[in-house]
Amino acid sequence: MSQATASKALSKYKVLDLTRARAGPTAARQLADWGAQVIKIETPGSDQTPDFMERHSPDFQNLHRNKRSMTLNLKSHEGLGIFMQLARDADVIVENYRPDVKHRLGIDYESVKAINPRIVYGSISGFGQDGPYVDRPGVDPIVQGMGGHMMVTGEPGRGPMRSGAALSDVGAGLICANGILTALLEREDSGEGQWVQASLIEAMIFLLDFQAARWTMAQDLPEQVGNNHPTNAPVGAFKTKDGYLTISASRSRWRQFCDALGAPELMDRPAYATADLRLNHRYELNADIEVFTQTKTTAEWIEIMNKASIPCGPIYTLEETFNDPQVQHLGIAQTVESETLGSLSLIGQPFRLSRTPNRLVTAAAECGAHTDAILAELGYEADEIAGLRARQVI
The missing domain is CATH 3.30.1540.10 (formyl-coa transferase, domain 3)
Known part of the structure; x- marks a missing residue:
């Protein structure tokens, strides 16, 4: 049985979440928060979380609420088969592996499209799915530098300065989610899915907005101006x-x-x-x-x-921000219950819909908490599930 619905807005859509780190989970979270049925697929045999995130940390909890979790070994033949069973009935897949990984696993867009032409497949990478930097690892601090952001941030003469927020990660996640929703809307007419591609480098340049356009249109090279505005005073x-x-x-x-x-x-x-x-x-x-x-x-x-x-x-400090009466009135900090951690306050969605509002319904699930239930929904019996677990497929 699926969990409580976060919203009616996207509740008809099924999403397979293969993401890790921050940019990919941000995209999947955007769909989950608006009611999509998101299954987070994790590696069996451990409770490892991507890179620097501890499962019960604020970071992980904030990124993975409103999702179900199952474990699945995508490197095994049986695990791949189960994934394709899930993909056959899914609307969306979101991943942010390095570009070659999904092809080696056999879960790339073309492979999934062969069994489900309606699939909308969202991919996020550091530098794009092809090109001279396709094999480079891309993470936010590197991309803030390469995307030009660090040379327009900070005070003059003090050297490049990175933003305190992961702008390219969050930006790429939101942009990918926007692309997925655009593809789902287009599918209503064509009946076909498509491959949505986003990258951290493109997101960073896009977020520079008028600063980037000053260069592309007029070859005006923006400089660091600290707390001042680049083109207006005071x-x-x-x-x-x-x-x-x-x-x-x-x-x-x-x-x-x-x-x-x-x-x-x-x-x-x-x-x-x-x-x-x-x-x-x-x-x-x-x-x-x-x-x-x-x-x-x-x-x-x-x-x-x-x-x-x-x-x-x-x-403000962040403490003052969340104590501000207008911020409290808007309710961007929302409470959700975790079986392990108790009551949590996380960051909600920054927009609202009048007829189909959203809410936080679950904290981030424990690793594989819903594996048995999801397999049962596919028709697997208890003894079959036990066999899969014994063979470390799940």
């Missing part, structure tokens, strides 16, 4: 009496910002007369602004700036 972090404040007061907001700051004289300075001049003199401008921002507390400035419709906000 936008950045400013000292207050008791901390820091972020303010975005560029272009059309300049005059009302000066009034709210209590610094109308800044409007009269020739160096700040236009948006381009303010950008060219940003460091001088920031110093002038901080003369005023340091006279009041962060909370006082937030009240003043909000009344003037100037975008602003405090700079």
Whole structure:
């Protein structure tokens, strides 16, 4: 019997999750959280988890909630046969092996398509499924560097800086999930599945957005500008009496910002007369602004700036983020029960649907917790399942 449904939105779809690390599990989680029936396939004979993740860690639990787990030895003939039985009735397969691994195992898109032409097969890799870097291992810290992100992040003169979040991993996972959903929509017309391919390097470049387009369109090479905005000023972090404040007061907001700051004289300075001049003199401008921002507390400035419709906000620790009343109102942190760990608070979905909402229904399953049940759904009897286990197929 399948577990409780996280949402009605994708509940008709069956997904085989072959993923590990972060990018692949992110894609599969996106489907699971919206109700798809996701089976996470793991290696039998151990409770190993990919790379650096301990099974009961926040990382693993956050990535693998709302899924069922079964063990299956894909290197064995019987294990491959069981996988193909599952694949015959599945809608989606998600994997992020190195590109050659699925072909060696015989579970690549063409092999599955031969028995299920409707399959939507999602693959995530570091650098793509072909090309000169196809055999290279790709992980987020490497791709943040190769994708150009580290040279537009951080303060000038301080060297390249990596983001504190795994941007290319999470980005590739979300992009792959989007591709899978696009292929499922197209299948409604064609009746055929297709191979969805995403990579960390493409995700990283895509997430750079206008910074990357500045180069491709105008050969304008973005530089590191720290907390400042690359193309607008004043936008950045400013000292207050008791901390820091972020303010975005560029272009059309300049005059009302000066009034709210209590610094109308800044409007009269020739160096700040236009948006381009303010950008060219940003460091001088920031110093002038901080003369005023340091006279009041962060909370006082937030009240003043909000009344003037100037975008602003405090700079939080994560503890402060999750204690913020608006964040609590939105409910992005959701509670789920784990048989092993008890009550857990994990990160929910960042969007909502009015008619088919989603929820967290299960914590990450113990390794192989649903193996017997899934095999029974395929028609295997108890003695057959025991035999498979004795032969280390499951």
